[in-house]
Amino acid sequence: xxxTAKKTSEDDEDEALVVGEDSAFFDLSRQKISSWLLFSLVLxxxxxxxxxxxxxxxxxxxxxAFIHAVSELSDxxx
Numbered sequence: 194x195x196x197t198a199k200k201t202s203e204d205d206e207d208e209a210l211v212v213g214e215d216s217a218f219f220d221l222s223r224q225k226i227s228s229w230l231l232f233s234l235v236l237x238x239x240x241x242x243x244x245x246x247x248x249x250x251x252x253x254x255x256x257x258a259f260i261h262a263v264s265e266l267s268d269x270x271x
Contacts, residue, residue, distance in 0.1 A: 245252035264270075 247253075247256045250257060
């Protein structure tokens with residue numbers, strides 16, 4: 194986690210206690226290789242399924258069926 198900011202009544206009596214974290218904080222030294230391998234594996238499987246089911250015509254090719262169904266709604270190519 195990133196730096197945590199705390200304000201007390203000494204800092205400003207009108208403001209409540211503020212605690213937060215830096216959501217964009219990234220520390221490479223705290224990363225595990227196993228987490229990156231799992232991420233890569235899951236991403237690869239998702240992209241393969243997307244290619245087979247939606248994009249590739251030799252697979253299921255649902256993308257072409259979708260385009261054909263939508264193009265039937267209007268004569269305009271847009």
